[in-house]
Amino acid sequence: MLRVENLSVRRDAHALLDGVSFTVEAGEWLMLSGPNGAGKTTLIRALSRTIPYEGSVSLGGEDTADMRPAALARRVAVLDQNHAAGYAFTVEEIIRLGRYAYGGAFGRGDADGDEKIEAALRHTGLASLRHRSVTTLSGGELQRVFLAQCLAQDPRLLLLDEPTSHLDLQHQKELFTLLEDWLKTSGRAVISVVHDLSLARAFGTRAALLGGGKLIACGAAQDVLSDENLRTVYGMDVRGWMRGLLERW
């Protein structure tokens, strides 16, 4: 479904990403992990064509660099770490923007729009907040609004950059369960950046470990998140640290 070949991102002489290659098939949830500065967010930005890159990214056999912005948005949705509400749009107005790529002039011609928006509101538990101004929402609620926008976009590939960063435990659980359900529809895949390795192991069908802009390992989550690999990229005994935390619980 997604094929990434020799992807590199450079700023001045420094390589933020260096020759990264991997594939993602339909039905897979690829967890991106690694320490700060490893290149996880840079990879998400390159995949979403937000920043210039070298190498190739193809989706369903088509190079994303050749796609028009609306065509790319119908296939790929992105949930960033941070969101700027700015002006006082309502929750529904923000979610409706997720249908931009499907409408013609003035947004007309999107036959499925209302249905997708209602489904997104329902799945994210935002139906009761649909007329609320986003400037009055908490960080977690705002995160759910933009997730709903992504769902309304009805993409094949969902790119999530630390989606749990503003969510409490209950909403983390709901988000991951929701994404598991979303993945059950055929032809869909998720790539998400996660710092919580237990979430990565529990929900990821595959994992990729990044370190210093390079892909250290990519494969089945249980294999990639091994003690040895984690020690290589984090420079510490990750399993020991997590066990210690549980013992002090």
Add this chain to the structure above:
Amino acid sequence: MTTHATRNGGLSPAAYLLFAAALAAALLLGICLGSVPVAPGETFRALAAALRGTGGDGAGAYSIVVTLRLPRVLCVALMGASLSLCGGAMQGLLRNPLADGSTLGVSSGAALGAAVAIAFGVSIPGLPGAGAAGTAMLSAFLSLVFILTLAYRLDASLSTNTILLLGVVFSLFTGSLLSLVITFAGSRLRPLLFWTMGSLSGSGYGDALALALALLLCGGTILFFSRELDAFSLGEPSARHVGVDVRRTKLIVLVAVSALIGICVSIGGSIGFVGLVVPHMARMLFGPSHRRLLPASLFGGATFLLLADLASRVVLAPLELPIGVVTSLIGSVVFVRIFYLTRKAE
């Protein structure tokens, strides 16, 4: 907010009717009131005579209404609508409530061009009086090319910060050049000062036609990009993620805004605050969606500037104040209040 909106997010017919009524009332007041008041009945008779082409005797009420005030109020309304529309578009595009067309530096660039023409008597052979307009439009266009070229060289993605900073620096630069021009203006100082403060006295039907065509073309383009401006209001990355062609949208909206402002400045001089205050008020009443904000700014801007123009003519009659002084006086107070309330709400 939503009570003013139709199901597809546009302004409701009732809101359009209210705006049209307010605009018509402001137009009528603008024509009837002034240093010499004209009764509404006489005004309608003069307008009817003009429509029939009989022309009356060309004196008295007919002369005041048809020759002097009607072209002026038309220009004022069209300029108010244009400047407000540009302000609303820029505030959405740059995701900054303090932005308006002048943030690009195009207003100041146009003003400098026109000021040079007025100060040094530049004229276009065969087109008397078109020197200032021609140089203002040319200067606005060159300002835009300069700013965009520099922005592209510094930052190929044309990020809003780059454009805002370049616009501010360019405005400061042209402002100092304008001061220099005024210093050397000599006997032409008074009309030049009057023009830099904004004035639509003496504007004619030709000016109104130019403004109407510009508003139809450039304003229509801006309105067409309402959904894209909504997406930009959430930031460029968000706009890109939902499928907006970010660079193309920015270029088209910037060019439309610049052209419209260039023409406005060439005809009426620098009239500040309209493009800042009116979209703010429209946003408070109708919400931030550009499907409602832009039409509301268009009508609201026309009405606001008509009332400001009326105030400039009647407050110290028979002395007439430059309209830019009135808009700045009203606008700065209203703007500070709105800005204070907005920040407090945040």
